[in-house]
Structures are given as C-alpha cells and as structure tokens.
Amino acid sequence: MVLPVRDNARPMIVLRYAAGSLSLVAALVAILARNDVLLVACGVVALAIRPFAFHGRTTWLSLLPIGAFAAGLALLELVSNGVPSWLPVRTVVVFLWLTSASRLWPWTDLLGRAHGSVFWTPVLFALVTRHFVHVLSAETVRVLRARSLQVPRRFGPGAFRALGWALIAIVLRSWGRAERFYAAQRLRGLAT
Amino acid sequence: MNPVLEVIGLSFAFDGAPALHDIHFSVEKGERVGIVGGNGAGKSTLLWCVLGLLKGKGRVRVFGRRPAIGGNCVGAVFQNPEDQLFMPRLIDDLTLPLVNQGIPPAQARARAEVTLQSLGLEFAANRPAARLSLGERKRAALAAVLVTRPQIIVLDEPTAELDGRSVRRLVELLNGLALTQIVASHDLPFLGAVTSRLLVLIGGHLVADGPTRALLADRELLDRAGLI
Numbered sequence: 001m002v003l004p005v006r007d008n009a010r011p012m013i014v015l016r017y018a019a020g021s022l023s024l025v026a027a028l029v030a031i032l033a034r035n036d037v038l039l040v041a042c043g044v045v046a047l048a049i050r051p052f053a054f055h056g057r058t059t060w061l062s063l064l065p066i067g068a069f070a071a072g073l074a075l076l077e078l079v080s081n082g083v084p085s086w087l088p089v090r091t092v093v094v095f096l097w098l099t100s101a102s103r104l105w106p107w108t109d110l111l112g113r114a115h116g117s118v119f120w121t122p123v124l125f126a127l128v129t130r131h132f133v134h135v136l137s138a139e140t141v142r143v144l145r146a147r148s149l150q151v152p153r154r155f156g157p158g159a160f161r162a163l164g165w166a167l168i169a170i171v172l173r174s175w176g177r178a179e180r181f182y183a184a185q186r187l188r189g190l191a192t
Numbered sequence: 193m194n195p196v197l198e199v200i201g202l203s204f205a206f207d208g209a210p211a212l213h214d215i216h217f218s219v220e221k222g223e224r225v226g227i228v229g230g231n232g233a234g235k236s237t238l239l240w241c242v243l244g245l246l247k248g249k250g251r252v253r254v255f256g257r258r259p260a261i262g263g264n265c266v267g268a269v270f271q272n273p274e275d276q277l278f279m280p281r282l283i284d285d286l287t288l289p290l291v292n293q294g295i296p297p298a299q300a301r302a303r304a305e306v307t308l309q310s311l312g313l314e315f316a317a318n319r320p321a322a323r324l325s326l327g328e329r330k331r332a333a334l335a336a337v338l339v340t341r342p343q344i345i346v347l348d349e350p351t352a353e354l355d356g357r358s359v360r361r362l363v364e365l366l367n368g369l370a371l372t373q374i375v376a377s378h379d380l381p382f383l384g385a386v387t388s389r390l391l392v393l394i395g396g397h398l399v400a401d402g403p404t405r406a407l408l409a410d411r412e413l414l415d416r417a418g419l420i
C-alpha cells in the first residue's frame with residue numbers, strides 16, 4: 001500500500017508529516033550511527049517501509065544508481081585499504097531514508113505553513129533539490145535506455161565501453177540541465 | 193522611436209569557438225520578432241545574451257540599460273518547461289516569483305488564478321506541472337512568465353515536440369498578447385503565424401532582417417540557412 005499523495009484529509013496529512021519526519025530522523029541516525037548492527041537494522045527497516053512511499057517498479061529500480069555508486073565506493077576502498085568500510089552501506093541507508101522522506105512529506109501543506117517563517121528558504125531549497133533529482137532520474141533513464149538500444153547484448157563486445165560513455169553522458173547532461181535550470185530560476189528572480 | 197531592445201556589434205565565443213559575429217539589430221515596443229536559423233546557428237546563444245545570461249563583446253541594451261537578470265521587464269520561456277516549474281502545485285509556481293517580489297500572498301494567488309484562467313489552465317492549478325501534458329506544461333511555463341507582467345517575452349523553441357493542436361493553441365495565445373515578443377525557432381509556419389519580422393542567422397552571422405512574409409518566401413535564403 002502506498003500512502004496517497006493527493007489525499008488532503010487532515011489525518012492523512014498528519015500521518016504523512018509523522019512518516020516523513022521519522023524518515024528524516026532515521027536518516028540522521030544512519031549518518032551518526034557508530035554501531036554496525038544499528039546501521040544494518042536501520043537499512044532493513046528502510047527497505048521494509050519503502051513500498052509505502054513508492055509505486056511499482058520504481059520502488060526498487062531507483063536503487064540501481066545508488067547501488068552502483070556504493071559498489072564503486074566499496075571497490076575503491078577495497079583497492080586502497082584492502083577492506084571496505086561501512087561508508088557504502090551508510091550511503092545507501094541514508095539515501096533510502098531521505099528518498100522516502102521526500103515522498104512522504106505533504107509538500108503543499110508544508111509550503112503553506114512555511115511561508116513567512118524561517119523555514120521558507122529551507123523548504124524551497126528542498127523542493128528545488130527534489131525537482132532536480134527527478135530531472136536527473138529522467139535523464140539517467142533516457143541515457144541508459146539509449147545505451148540498451150545500442151548495445152542489446154549487455155555483456156557483448158563494447159558493452160562496458162558503452163556503459164562508460166553512457167555514464168559520462170549522464171554527467172554532461174546533468175551539467176547542462178543544471179545550467180539551464182539555474183538560468184531559468186535567475187530570470188524568475190529566485191536565484192542570484 | 194526608442195527601441196526597447198538594442199543589440200550593437202554583439203559577438204560571442206564558447207571557449208574560443210565563435211558563436212555570434214557582430215550582430216546588430218533593434219526591436220521596437222510591441223514588435224514581434226522571430227529569430228530563425230538551423231541547428232547551431234546561434235539562436236539560443238543570441239537569446240541568452242539578450243537575457244543577460246551570457247556576456248559577449250558589443251552592447252546589449254534593454255530599455256536603454258544592460259539586461260537585468262531577475263528584473264521584471266523581460267520574461268523568458270525556456271524550451272524545456274521543467275527548467276522553470278518545480279513546485280508541488282502549478283499555482284505555487286506562479287505565486288512564488290510574485291511573493292518573492294514582496295507581493296502579499298493573497299494578491300499573488302489572485303493574480304496567478306487570473307493568469308491560469310486566461311491560458312485555459314485553471315483546472316491544473318492544484319496539480320504539479322510534471323503531471324500535465326507537454327502542451328499544457330509549455331502553456332504553464334508561459335503562464336509563470338506572464339504572471340510577472342513582463343514588457344518583453346522571449347521564447348526559445350516554443351513549439352519543440354508539440355503536436356499540431358498545441359501549436360495552434362500557442363499561436364492563438366501569443367497573438368492575443370499585447371507584448372513585445374522575441375521568438376527563436378526553426379518552425380517556419382509557426383514563425384509566419386506569430387511574427388511580423390524575421391532575423392535569419394547562419395553560422396552566427398545575421399544574414400537577413402526583414403518582414404517575415406518576404407523572408408519566408410525567399411527559398412534560396414531559407415535553403416542557405418538549412419531551414420528547408
């Protein structure tokens with residue numbers, strides 16, 4: 001069951017505030033946790049509640065990029081130190097909680113309440129970040145789809161070179177989109 | 193007459209690669225000017241210079257002053273509406289720049305609602321822009337600009353990826369606006385419908401500046417510009 005985004009009934013808004021805030025607290029716990037068992041438990045709970053925040057395939061597919069990033073991080077640590085730390089796991093757990101929080105919070109209600117308060121700028125910043133993550137996700141999906149069309153055999157000749165160029169393309173496109181997004185917000189007077 | 197926009201000897205290069213060469217033109221109040229050229233001709237670069245987002249050699253003056261980013265007088269509609277709209281509801285996207293300018297929220301909301309209504313988007317006020325069709329999103333981006341009551345609007349490839357009905361709707365909307373309009377596009381029928389004057393760019397050079405109808409009839413010029 002996914003918590004309905006468009007349900008504006010008071011109990012649902014309260015529930016979404018509670019779930020979003022708890023997710024944020026859990027993300028902080030994951031950042032600060034020095035106990036490995038606590039970190040893993042935090043990750044397991046995050047995975048268990050994920051279906052309440054996301055729809056269908058995106059629930060798990062959206063974990064692929066952060067999973068690849070964490071794996072790369074672990075590999076680098078393995079090469080340099082001989083043993084990976086808990087940093088890659090911590091990264092994934094924090095990502096899980098933050099993405100759930102971003103989905104669970106009732107943004108419209110939050111925006112209305114934050115107006116004129118000290119929370120206005122942080123809420124706007126969070127909204128911009130959230131929007132840009134969506135934009136980047138869409139660009140990533142497009143690039144990876146293009147790659148899979150060009151290289152139907154995932155492990156065939158040239159597959160890894162294509163993946164490398166696809167990742168470079170994602171970085172360059174993200175850069176381009178970030179520039180245009182920033183330019184548009186500057187023209188609206190919302191950025192300096 | 194006093195032009196609202198003056199571009200004098202504008203040149204621009206990206207990392208040493210020239211994109212615009214010695215461009216001269218001016219735009220009078222209420223004029224509807226199209227900037228046309230093939231891919232990579234410099235249309236968007238010229239617009240970004242006019243908006244003050246890029247600074248080249250030469251002079252750009254909007255109402256006699258350097259372009260002021262974030263000022264009220266020039267509004268820009270980007271090719272991709274997602275670059276402009278990011279709030280949880282479309283109405284918030286429209287009220288935000290007004291509230292940011294110090295307009296009371298209730299007044300800002302009323303103005304946003306009127307703007308949405310005038311563009312036939314009142315049904316979308318409480319939806320996020322991402323849930324609208326591309327045609328609706330383009331109109332929403334235009335609404336987000338018009339709500340600030342600019343004196344000049346600049347549109348970059350407004351018909352890109354739009355279907356025929358959405359293009360017709362956009363033509364009606366733009367023709368109904370009593371504003372100075374500068375439109376960069378390579379959609380010739382669209383430019384024929386919304387502009388009265390055309391600037392033709394080839395490889396960063398301004399090669400023609402004249403009435404839209406006359407220039408659109410010049411097949412040799414359009415061929416040279418890579419437009420047909």
